[in-house]
Amino acid sequence: MxxxxxxxxxxxxxxxxxxxxxxxxxxxxxxxxxxxxxxxxxxxxKGYITGYHAHINYGSALAVSAYFSITFRPLSCELIQPYIDALAEVKLAHSISGDVDLMLLVEAPSMTRLNEIRSEMDQWPNVAKVVTHMCLSSRLERV
Structure with a gap:
C-alpha cells in the first residue's frame, strides 16, 4: 500500500x-x-498507524532523560526484549547499525531511578558495554 x-x-x-x-x-x-x-x-x-499515545510530563524539575547505547557480545537484541518491555521508563528502543547494537531512550522521574535502570542493564545477558548519554535539554519532540 x-x-x-x-x-x-x-x-x-x-x-x-x-x-x-x-x-x-x-x-x-x-x-x-x-x-x-x-x-x-x-x-x-496495514500497520502504518500502530496506536495513539499520551506523552507523560513528570511535572518535576527532577525528571531526567538519557539515551543508552548498548553493545552485545554476541548480538542478542531478541534475548533482552523482555527486559526492555518490563521497563515502563523505556520510551524508544532501536536496533541500529555500527559499533552500537541498541539505542534506548529512557525517561525517569529521578536520577536515582535512572541509575537503578542503568544498573539493571549491566545484568542483561551478553551486554558488553553500556554508555549513558544524558539529555541536557529538549529541542524538538514529535514522539
Missing part, C-alpha cells in the same frame, strides 16, 4: 495531536469525515 499526500497529511496531523476529531482533520485537508475515517482505518489495518 502506498501512502498518498492525504494519508501523509492525516498522519502528520495525528502526530501533532491525536485527540483532534476526524471532522477537524477532514476540514484541514479538504476531505469528508467518512473519507478520513476510512483512510485512518486502512492505515491502522
Amino acid at each position: 502506498q501512502l498518498d499526500k492525504y494519508d501523509k497529511r492525516i498522519i502528520a496531523l495525528l502526530v501533532e495531536d491525536a485527540r483532534q476529531s476526524v471532522s477537524d482533520i477532514g476540514r484541514q485537508i479538504n476531505l469528508s469525515r467518512s473519507a478520513v475515517t476510512d483512510r485512518i482505518k486502512r492505515m491502522e489495518e
Whole structure:
C-alpha cells in the first residue's frame, strides 16, 4: 500500500495531536469525515498507524532523560526484549547499525531511578558495554 499526500497529511496531523476529531482533520485537508475515517482505518489495518499515545510530563524539575547505547557480545537484541518491555521508563528502543547494537531512550522521574535502570542493564545477558548519554535539554519532540 502506498501512502498518498492525504494519508501523509492525516498522519502528520495525528502526530501533532491525536485527540483532534476526524471532522477537524477532514476540514484541514479538504476531505469528508467518512473519507478520513476510512483512510485512518486502512492505515491502522496495514500497520502504518500502530496506536495513539499520551506523552507523560513528570511535572518535576527532577525528571531526567538519557539515551543508552548498548553493545552485545554476541548480538542478542531478541534475548533482552523482555527486559526492555518490563521497563515502563523505556520510551524508544532501536536496533541500529555500527559499533552500537541498541539505542534506548529512557525517561525517569529521578536520577536515582535512572541509575537503578542503568544498573539493571549491566545484568542483561551478553551486554558488553553500556554508555549513558544524558539529555541536557529538549529541542524538538514529535514522539
